[in-house]
Amino acid sequence: MNTPRIIVASIVSSLTIACAHAPPSELVDARAAYERAAGGPAATYAPADLHVAKESLTVAEQRFKDDGDGELTRDQAYIAQRKAEYSEVLARIAMLTKGIAEAAEQEASLKERNAARTKEELARTKAALADSKTTAANTAAELEAERKRREEAEKRAAQANADLARIAAIKQEERGTVITLSGAVLFSSNKYELLPAAQAKLNQVAEALLMNDPESTFVVEGHTDSQGKAALNQTLSENRAKAVRDYLVSHGVAADRITAKGHGSSRPVADNTSAEGRADNRRVEIIISPKKS
Amino acid sequence: MRVELLLGIVCAATACARFPPPNETLANSMASIRGAEEAGAAQVPKAALSLQLAREQLDKAKALLKDGENELAHSMALRAINDAELANALAREEKARAEAKRAQREVEAVAGDSK
Numbered sequence: 449m450n451t452p453r454i455i456v457a458s459i460v461s462s463l464t465i466a467c468a469h470a471p472p473s474e475l476v477d478a479r480a481a482y483e484r485a486a487g488g489p490a491a492t493y494a495p496a497d498l499h500v501a502k503e504s505l506t507v508a509e510q511r512f513k514d515d516g517d518g519e520l521t522r523d524q525a526y527i528a529q530r531k532a533e534y535s536e537v538l539a540r541i542a543m544l545t546k547g548i549a550e551a552a553e554q555e556a557s558l559k560e561r562n563a564a565r566t567k568e569e570l571a572r573t574k575a576a577l578a579d580s581k582t583t584a585a586n587t588a589a590e591l592e593a594e595r596k597r598r599e600e601a602e603k604r605a606a607q608a609n610a611d612l613a614r615i616a617a618i619k620q621e622e623r624g625t626v627i628t629l630s631g632a633v634l635f636s637s638n639k640y641e642l643l644p645a646a647q648a649k650l651n652q653v654a655e656a657l658l659m660n661d662p663e664s665t666f667v668v669e670g671h672t673d674s675q676g677k678a679a680l681n682q683t684l685s686e687n688r689a690k691a692v693r694d695y696l697v698s699h700g701v702a703a704d705r706i707t708a709k710g711h712g713s714s715r716p717v718a719d720n721t722s723a724e725g726r727a728d729n730r731r732v733e734i735i736i737s738p739k740k741s
Numbered sequence: 742m743r744v745e746l747l748l749g750i751v752c753a754a755t756a757c758a759r760f761p762p763p764n765e766t767l768a769n770s771m772a773s774i775r776g777a778e779e780a781g782a783a784q785v786p787k788a789a790l791s792l793q794l795a796r797e798q799l800d801k802a803k804a805l806l807k808d809g810e811n812e813l814a815h816s817m818a819l820r821a822i823n824d825a826e827l828a829n830a831l832a833r834e835e836k837a838r839a840e841a842k843r844a845q846r847e848v849e850a851v852a853g854d855s856k
Contacts, residue, residue: 523816530823537830544837551844558851 472517474525478505481532490535493542497535504528605659612656615649624664624737627653631672631688631730638676640687642695650692653734654699657706660736666706668693669733673726674713686710692732762806763815770799770818773825780832788831795824 471479482505485491490498508524515521609618617628634646642650657666670689672681686708693708719725774795782788798821805814 519813520816523813523820526820527823530820530827534823534827534830537827537834541830541834541837544834544841547841548837548844551841551848555844555848555851558848558854562851562854 470517471512472522472525474522474529475508475512478508478525478529478532481529485532485536485539488536488539489543490539493539494535497531497538501528501531501535504531601659605656608652608656608659612652615652621735624735627656627734627736629653629692629732629734630727631732632727634692634732635688638684640684640691642691647695650695651699654696654701657696657701657734657736661738664705664736664738666696666701667735667737668696668706668708669715669735670708670710671715671717671729671731671733672713673729674716674720675726678712682710682712684710685712688732692734760811760815762811763802763818766815766818766822767799767802767806770795770802770821770825773822773829774799777825777828777832780829781836782828782832785832785835788828788835791824791828791831795821795828798824 482501485498485501504524505528508521508528511518511521511524612618612627615629619626619628629649633649634642636643668689670685670687670692672685674681687710689708689710693706696706697703713720713729716725716729717731718728720729774792777788777792777795780788782792798817802814802817802821805811805817
């Protein structure tokens with residue numbers, strides 16, 4: 449009977465002792481708060497305040513050891529907890545402040561880079577503008593050169609036509625410019641081989657044709673007088689036109705620009721009853737058609 | 742029993758005599774509370790809580806002082822000071838956070854310009 453009582457008593461007494469030694473919740477909280485702060489950014493960003501919190505906790509621990517769980521111990525522990533929390537807040541403020549400073553720095557460097565890029569773009573734009581001005585000037589110069597070239601080409605064409613006018617009749621008709629060469633100058637009677645003297649004239653004609661607008665086309669027409677059979681005249685006129693065309697092609701006139709046609713005696717320009725008239729009718733005409741497709 | 746009681750009374754009396762009225766600590770806690778208020782603690786929820794605790798503790802300290810509990814009043818005033826300072830820091834943290842966000846947005850805006 450005695451033994452259980454002793455046991456109970458010892459349990460009670462040990463409990464009492466445990467109670468006497470159990471720290472107040474404020475101290476437990478203060479220890480936890482300090483541990484948390486010490487393990488966080490406060491160690492780096494608010495070491496002085498963390499140190500103050502530690503000293504405050506040490507005072508609380510000492511007071512608990514000396515005076516036990518009293519009002520003053522609780523107050524001191526409460527204060528230590530607040531100081532630990534305070535150090536954490538200060539650490540966060542320090543980090544935010546650092547972040548603000550870094551952002552400002554980043555912003556400044558970005559602005560600087562943007563400004564540099566704007567400057568660069570401006571320089572590029574200026575260069576492009578200068579370039580386009582040069583191009584415009586070049587274009588104007590080219591236009592002027594082209595205008596001169598044309599002027600000269602026209603002058604040359606006029607000169608060639610004038611030269612041609614001395615050896616052939618030139619008329620402006622509805623169908624185009626018509627160059628008429630006398631048959632007697634080009635061919636022997638009833639033949640369609642070109643006479644040697646004809647070649648010099650045809651050289652001049654070729655030259656004149658080449659001076660013309662490159663888009664214009666040419667038709668070589670052969671004509672005879674009304675003497676002899678119409679069918680023979682037709683063939684002769686065709687062969688003559690072809691001979692002239694081939695000669696002109698061999699002297700630089702593009703083959704696809706020039707065609708040959710025979711009209712026989714069907715298109716007289718003069719009276720076939722007189723020798724003079726017949727001579728006029730024996731002819732080769734070269735018609736220049738501007739810009740015919 | 743009587744001796745103990747007497748001893749207690751004497752102790753208390755000497756303690757009272759030894760510990761001077763914590764007028765300065767109370768004044769400091771009032772100043773800290775004002776500081777927290779000026780920092781805008783009442784407008785920041787977490788800070789407002791600490792500010793409220795500080796005010797209540799200041800009231801308790803005043804009451805303790807009235808009762809002649811000088812040392813407890815001093816200790817309670819210190820609690821008020823620490824809560825007020827925590828409230829102050831929490832308010833400043835909130836401002837710094839807002840400022841950091843603004844700065845970040847500005848950086849993003851400038852970075853956006855350079856795209």
